[in-house]
Amino acid sequence: IEIEVNEQLPQETREFFAENLSAYLLPDGERMNSLTGNVDSQFKYIEHARKVNHERIFVAACQFADAVDRYLQATQNFGITDYYSDNTKSNETYIIDGIWGVISGGEPWLEDTLGVVISGFGNDTHTENTGMIIDLGGNDLYTNNAGGTIGSTALVIDHKGDDAYNSDSNYVQGFGCLGVGYLVDLEGNDRYTAKHFSQGGGIMGVGCLWDNWGNDEYSGHGFTQGAAMFGLGALLDNSGDDKYDCATLGQGGATTLGLGICSDLSGDDEYLLNVTKGKDNMGSAGYGQGGAL
Numbered sequence: 001i002e003i004e005v006n007e008q009l010p011q012e013t014r015e016f017f018a019e020n021l022s023a024y025l026l027p028d029g030e031r032m033n034s035l036t037g038n039v040d041s042q043f044k045y046i047e048h049a050r051k052v053n054h055e056r057i058f059v060a061a062c063q064f065a066d067a068v069d070r071y072l073q074a075t076q077n078f079g080i081t082d083y084y085s086d087n088t089k090s091n092e093t094y095i096i097d098g099i100w101g102v103i104s105g106g107e108p109w110l111e112d113t114l115g116v117v118i119s120g121f122g123n124d125t126h127t128e129n130t131g132m133i134i135d136l137g138g139n140d141l142y143t144n145n146a147g148g149t150i151g152s153t154a155l156v157i158d159h160k161g162d163d164a165y166n167s168d169s170n171y172v173q174g175f176g177c178l179g180v181g182y183l184v185d186l187e188g189n190d191r192y193t194a195k196h197f198s199q200g201g202g203i204m205g206v207g208c209l210w211d212n213w214g215n216d217e218y219s220g221h222g223f224t225q226g227a228a229m230f231g232l233g234a235l236l237d238n239s240g241d242d243k244y245d246c247a248t249l250g251q252g253g254a255t256t257l258g259l260g261i262c263s264d265l266s267g268d269d270e271y272l273l274n275v276t277k278g279k280d281n282m283g284s285a286g287y288g289q290g291g292a293l
Contacts, residue, residue: 013048021150021177021203022170022196024049024229025255031283046256049230052178052204061180061206061232064153068184071157080121083136091122091138123161130154137161139188147183148172148198148207154181162188162214170197174209176231181207189214189240196222196280202231202258215240215267222282225250228258237264245272246288247281253288260292 009017020029024045027033033042075082084090096116114130121137129145131153137160147156148171156174163185165173173194174183183200190211192199199220200209207228216237218225224246226235235251242264244251251271252262274286287293 008053009051013051016044016048017178022223025223025249026282049204052230054204054230057176057178057180057205058232060153061176064155064180064182065208068155068157068182072184072186084120089120090136091120093117093119093124121160133157135159135161139163141166142173143167145169145171145181146173147181147209148175149177149179149181149205151178153179156183156185158185158188160187163190165190165192165194167194167198170195173198173200174207174235175199175201175233176205176207177203179205181205183209184212185210185214186212187214189216191217191219193219194224195220196224196282197227199224200226200235200262201233201260202228204230206232208232208234208236210234210236210238211240212238213240215242217243218245220246220250221280222247222284223249223253225252225288226262227253227260227288229255230257232259232261234261234263236261237267239266241267241269243270243272245276245279247274247276247279248284248286248288249282250288252290254292258292262289 024042025032027041080087080090095114114128116132117130119135123138123140124135125141126133126144132155135158139161140158140163142165145154146165147154150171171177173192175181175198199218201207201223225244227233227249251273252260254260271289273288274281
C-alpha cells in the first residue's frame with residue numbers, strides 16, 4: 001500500500017514537519033503551552049496540516065486493516081508444518097530486502113528501513129527498524145520501531161509468546177504519523193515500554209496497538225496508549241488482567257481533530273495516569289482516560 005503523502009507535500013511543509021512533528025502539542029519540542037498562552041505556533045501547524053491528504057491516509061488505513069484481517073483469518077489454524085516444509089528451519093529468520101518507507105529517528109524523510117522480516121518459532125530479538133515483521137512464535141524482544149512509522153506504513157504481527165517491546169524512542173509501537181502503523185500481538189503475557197508518541201497513537205495518521213490475549217503491561221510517558229491529534233490512535237486489548245501506566249494524553253486522550261481510543265474488553269485492570277514518579281508529563285497536569293483538550 002503506497003500512501004505517497006511525503007511526495008505530495010510542499011517542500012516548506014516537509015521541512016516544517018521534519019523540524020518538529022509534534023510542534024502543535026510541544027512548541028519547544030519538550031513542553032505543552034499554557035492553555036491561555038501564545039497560540040501562534042499552533043495556527044502555523046494547522047496551516048501546514050491542512051495540506052496533508054488525510055482522506056487518502058484513512059483509506060489506506062482501512063485497506064491495511066482489511067489485509068491484516070484476511071491474513072489472520074487465513075492462518076488462524078496453522079501449525080508449524082503449514083509454514084515450513086522442513087521443520088528443522090522453523091526457528092530461522094528470513095529477510096526480504098527492499099526499501100519499505102521512512103520511519104522515526106534522524107531526518108524522518110531520509111531514513112529507510114528493512115523491508116519485510118519473517119521470523120520463526122524461536123526467541124528472536126528485533127533491533128533494526130522494519131517495515132513489516134511477522135513473528136510466528138517464541139518469547140521475543142523488540143527494541144525497534146515495532147509498527148511505528150512516519151510517512152509510510154509499518155506492521156508487526158506477533159503470533160505467540162511472552163514478548164517485550166522496549167524502546168527509548170518516540171513514534172513507536174503501533175504509531176502512525178503521516179502514515180499508518182499497526183502492532184498486533186495475538187497471544188502471550190507481554191510488556192510494552194516506550195516514551196512519548198507510542199502504543200497506539202496517531203498524528204495526521206492512524207496508529208493502532210492490538211493485543212488479543214494475555215496479562216499485559218503498558219508503560220509510556222505522554223501521548224500514548226490511545227492518543228491522537230489530526231488523526232486516530234487506538235490501544236485495543238481483548239482480555240487479561242492488564243496494567244496501564246502513563247503521564248499525560250493517554251489511555252484514550254486526544255487534542256484537535258483527534259480520536260483517541262483505549263478499549264479493554266475484559267479482565268481486572270489497573271490504570272495509572274500522572275501517578276508514577278519519573279514519567280515526563282510534558283509540563284501538563286496529566287490529561288487522559290477519556291479526556292481531550
